Amino acid sequence: MTGQAAARPHVSHPVEALSGSARVPGDKSISHRALIFGALATGTTRVTGLLEGEDVLRTGAAMRALGAEVERGADGDWTIRGRGVGGLGEPADILDLGNSGTGARLIAGVLATHPITTFVTGDASLRRRPMGRVKVPLEQMGARFITRAGDRLPMAVIGAANPLPIEYRLPVASAQVKSAILLAGLVAPGRTTVIEPEATRDHTENLLRHFGATVTVAPDGKGGRIVSVTGEAELAGRDVVVPTDPSSAAFLAVAAAALPGSDLTLQGVGINPLRAGLYQTLREMGADLRFDNRRIEGGEPVADIVIRGARLKGVEVPAERAPSMIDEYPVLAVAAACAEGRTVMAGIQEMRVKESDRIAAVAAGLAANGIDYAETPDSLTVQGRGGRPRGGGKVVTHMDHRIAMSFLMLGLLAERAVTVDDVGMIDTSFPGFVGLMNRLGARIEVAA
Ligand code: S3P
Numbered sequence: 210m211t212g213q214a215a216a217r218p219h220v221s222h223p224v225e226a227l228s229g230s231a232r233v234p235g236d237k238s239i240s241h242r243a244l245i246f247g248a249l250a251t252g253t254t255r256v257t258g259l260l261e262g263e264d265v266l267r268t269g270a271a272m273r274a275l276g277a278e279v280e281r282g283a284d285g286d287w288t289i290r291g292r293g294v295g296g297l298g299e300p301a302d303i304l305d306l307g308n309s310g311t312g313a314r315l316i317a318g319v320l321a322t323h324p325i326t327t328f329v330t331g332d333a334s335l336r337r338r339p340m341g342r343v344k345v346p347l348e349q350m351g352a353r354f355i356t357r358a359g360d361r362l363p364m365a366v367i368g369a370a371n372p373l374p375i376e377y378r379l380p381v382a383s384a385q386v387k388s389a390i391l392l393a394g395l396v397a398p399g400r401t402t403v404i405e406p407e408a409t410r411d412h413t414e415n416l417l418r419h420f421g422a423t424v425t426v427a428p429d430g431k432g433g434r435i436v437s438v439t440g441e442a443e444l445a446g447r448d449v450v451v452p453t454d455p456s457s458a459a460f461l462a463v464a465a466a467a468l469p470g471s472d473l474t475l476q477g478v479g480i481n482p483l484r485a486g487l488y489q490t491l492r493e494m495g496a497d498l499r500f501d502n503r504r505i506e507g508g509e510p511v512a513d514i515v516i517r518g519a520r521l522k523g524v525e526v527p528a529e530r531a532p533s534m535i536d537e538y539p540v541l542a543v544a545a546a547c548a549e550g551r552t553v554m555a556g557i558q559e560m561r562v563k564e565s566d567r568i569a570a571v572a573a574g575l576a577a578n579g580i581d582y583a584e585t586p587d588s589l590t591v592q593g594r595g596g597r598p599r600g601g602g603k604v605v606t607h608m609d610h611r612i613a614m615s616f617l618m619l620g621l622l623a624e625r626a627v628t629v630d631d632v633g634m635i636d637t638s639f640p641g642f643v644g645l646m647n648r649l650g651a652r653i654e655v656a657a
Pocket of ligand 1: 237238239311382383384385386388409410535536559
């Protein structure tokens with residue numbers, strides 16, 4: 210089971226360049242949503258390009274436990290036969306969402322307005338993460354929650370038989386919380402509204418519309434958005450084409466961008482502007498990176514990202530960019546370690562409640578590899594050397610896939626090899642990562 214297998218330390222050796230062409234796995238956010246919305250629809254949903262990572266498979270298993278039919282076809286496409294909005298049934302056992310905050314929080318939204326009682330848990334990392342952020346608004350809609358201290362998993366969700374629509378201002382910019390409320394709102398009578406202080410990824414809004422729900426989005430005049438869904442909705446099964454994940458492509462993009470001599474093409478990557486902050490930041494750092502062959506696939510903008518190695522310089526990343534690259538700061542810190550000068554990442558306090566405390570985990574990884582940094586509760590500053598950072602350190606991943614992949618990238622870029630204590634969690638979001646990297650010129654192997 211996730212996180213309970215023996216640790217698998219790997220070492221990543223310095224290399225000169227990455228080259229070739231690759232297609233990274235499907236988008237994690239969209240994959241979770243495709244399975245959940247398919248389960249809430251009537252009729253059949255067919256999903257092409259689903260991420261078959263552990264996190265998404267857990268969501269698929271949860272939808273099955275709630276009564277949907279979820280199957281993988283021989284061609285790799287997934288088929289979901291849903292139960293209709295409000296039609297899911299009480300699961301006979303605990304739902305275990307593994308490592309996935311997205312799975313746990315979005316599904317909490319679904320459970321909150323079904324008249325069933327469900328028990329939800331996850332692995333040691335997920336059981337440390339806060340669920341109060343979904344519990345508070347979902348209780349306003351009529352659900353009841355029983356959680357461990359600090360609103361942690363395991364928790365019981367007693368869904369509302371007569372849910373109420375709400376208007377809710379998000380205290381933190383979180384697409385997960387926004388999505389949980391909108392999903393709960395599908396069953397409530399009337400309109401459920403979420404006001405987000407800063408625009409966060411809009412896959413829920415886009416896909417809900419694709420499935421036939423009425424969703425409106427308006428600016429709040431202060432940089433945020435007012436998002437409403439009309440309840441007592443009917444969703445109809447649809448075909449969904451999942452673009453490849455910009456958050457997964459980020460690891461390859463950073464390594465290629467910072468290795469002079471690299472020439473890498475990443476095919477069909479999602480470039481939704483609410484996800485693309487890292488790519489903008491890399492360009493500001495002087496990366497030679499372009500979006501070719503821009504097109505719309507499955508309702509999302511995608512492009513082939515072409516990256517050539519270059520010398521990078523430090524930049525200040527504005528706080529308001531954080532929601533569009535929240536999962537990419539760990540690997541940006543690696544790029545920053547190679548850049549000339551200082552990179553300041555502000556307004557990143559949400560990183561502290563991800564699969565690990567990512568500010569602390571990145572800071573410890575930088576320290577172990579001789580890289581200068583400064584940490585505050587909500588920021589990280591990295592002092593680059595304008596060339597290969599020292600490296601040679603051993604990094605603790607804290608059950609966090611993105612910490613593991615980021616520091617494997619550091620090993621390619623550093624003077625000396627970097628060891629990562631466990632790569633097992635990478636399968637949650639990027640199955641086949643080590644093999645793919647090695648095909649493109651990396652030298653990552655099991656530690657001796
Ligand atoms: C996600 C939203 C983000 C992100 C996570 C996936 C989503 O979390 O970190 O990996 O699919 O909605 P928050 O919205 O809580 O910041």
